[in-house]
Amino acid sequence: MPDVPIIGHDAVLAAVTPADAIERTRAAFLHHRRGAWVMPSKIYLESPPFGDFRAMPALGDGLAMLKWISSFPGNPARGLPTVMGVIALSDAETSELLALIDARSVTALRTGAVAAVAAQALARPQATSAGLIGCGLHGAWAARCLVAAGYASGVCHDPRTPLADALAAELGAGWRAGSRAEALACDVVTCVTPGSAPVVTDDDLRPGAHLNMLGADGPGKAEATVDAVARCALFCDEWAQASHGGELTGAVQAGRVTRADVTDLGAVLAGEEPGRPGEKATTLFDSTGLAIQDLAIAAAVLAALREGRIDVPAAQL
């Protein structure tokens, strides 16, 4: 068997820009919508009381991918990241293993990228400012991708104020740290908190705003109240995941939202369904995280490897 390149966290982030991640993520949603990329359901493997592992496969563009990733909330107390894992990328024609790629960096890029893709598709065309609620790992990448998508000004909010200050300073002169209310007053609001308590209520909704809800990516998590969710024009990455382990789940369980109320982002991008229903609507996109997004970034990493832009060790397996 040929040597397999092992591509670590920093090499991934050096090889794939937020702009590239955004374009490839948008294309992945379109490929999936048209049936060219396929993605079986995510499998959860509980490891109580510590956390869970997730196995996420996808196939497309001549590649087959499996992401094996964890969510262990107690890890930071042990000095370890909450999320760790690996992506195995194979040739879909021969099954040859092409690369092993750090999953943490790929997840960060694809999660940030979808916030920008959804904002470009669903926010008002004249939207310019972005508010960020939750400035941790994935919030920071969402903000970097929103900057790459042209959001030159915004407000970063996090109870860990040094984190919000540092992110705002990194993002540029138009950005500053601020309160939750100030972040919510922006044209596009992206929430990336742990989802243990609502950060958006009914009273916070403003006509014309767009909300990206990224933090609730599993059962029992929510960043908005059911009343707030039920009042918005709703969009999701995938109904099966969003209705069972996403921001929409509470409203679905309460009987306030049904499948007919929610449009897939891929359908909007493909022009099959309308997006924003009008200037004054408040739109809400529920991101739960899809394997096709990971495949999009893994393909970008492979392209960089083949172009000689990544110099990494290889191992005989």
Ligand SMILES: NC(=O)c1ccc[n+]([C@@H]2O[C@H](COP(=O)([O-])OP(=O)(O)OC[C@H]3O[C@@H](n4cnc5c(N)ncnc54)[C@H](O)[C@@H]3O)[C@@H](O)[C@H]2O)c1
């Ligand atoms: N949708 C997806 O595809 C996807 C992908 C990866 C992670 N996630 C989820 O996103 C969430 C955040 O993940 P992370 O890795 O960035 O975690 P993190 O711990 O790095 O960051 C979370 C941040 O939220 C802040 N926060 C907590 N309560 C807050 C509040 N009330 N208001 C504002 N900020 C608050 C914390 O201080 C922290 O800085 C998790 O629930 C994770 O599972 C979703």
